[in-house]
Amino acid sequence: MMGSDDENAALSSEPLYNPDLLRLDFSQIKTKFDPPISPSEPGEALIVRPLCPADYDKGFVQLLSQLTKVGNISKDQFLRRYTTMKACPNTYYVTVIEDTRSSHIVGSATLIVEQKFIHECAVRGRLEDVVVSDDYRGKQLGKLIIMTITLLAQHLNCYKITLDCKDRMIPLYTGLGYKLEQGGSNYMQIRFDNKKPFKL
């Protein structure tokens, strides 16, 4: 759909979710930040906000490739995925950290809110796809984005938030309040491979 430059600019900076949700009270959390930072004050020239369509041109895909295999995603593919995420109300909270000096995305994490019938039709949060650019280590941005998603999940009334991780990440997440339940903390998977039909 062709629109004016102003319309296109407005569309491209439209947030995936309501940015007001990121006004989270970091003053009460046990995790100490030194120097103190928060989603509203993440550090000089940095901002924490929802993903928007323009982030394709701000290095969002390149950042994700520091996390895992991303492949070549065209702008069209990105915008289609953005649109289908947005079409699921109250589900996808892809959150980014932007360095406004370079207009580049330097960190990201996602809260997925899953609807349940159990626990009186509760919602449950999941922390996914946490990544901070190699060039931005040592600024507490990993802790910041993880605690942002965690408080957001609490704010959205999730009865719990969960994540899956490798052994080496357990100390980090334990330090942020996450727990490994004795005898109850296994993550299992089947990876499908389209090149050879998976023989289940």
Add this chain to the structure above:
Amino acid sequence: MMGSDDENAALSSEPLYNPDLLRLDFSQIKTKFDPPISPSEPGEALIVRPLCPADYDKGFVQLLSQLTKVGNISKDQFLRRYTTMKACPNTYYVTVIEDTRSSHIVGSATLIVEQKFIHECAVRGRLEDVVVSDDYRGKQLGKLIIMTITLLAQHLNCYKITLDCKDRMIPLYTGLGYKLEQGGSNYMQIRFDNKKPFKL
């Protein structure tokens, strides 16, 4: 909205997702069923199908309470939750096994399809809330519903399907093809408690 009896009946049996998706080819899977059963032939008087609104009156909530704490869910709450799940396209595949002799739901599992940017804007499946009624053990219904969700995920082009489970369930899922990655299979959580504000 008030409608005729016919309209209400039609609405109440409307499936959460397209039942044609359950025409899955079980003939090629490694997991052996003895006697052989499948989603289209799950056993005498049994059917495997998507959840529908009428399932509130067929014991769906009571079945879930065999899995975990459900609480008292009114029909209204159930229908609201059903509606909000349905409002998320291509996401919630709550699947039930009904005993048509008693018109009761005797088993259930859910496939959640999560959208990603990674892996070329892939989708990823999750197996959640698996439960078979105590009275229906020994009929392979647990294996059936798990393999149904697993093949459905593959059919929907998920690049992987994952689950979280307690230690004692590992042998069952390993037997069905799920893998525990060495050093990479930890599930962590924070449970929020609204009675006392969670001090993160």
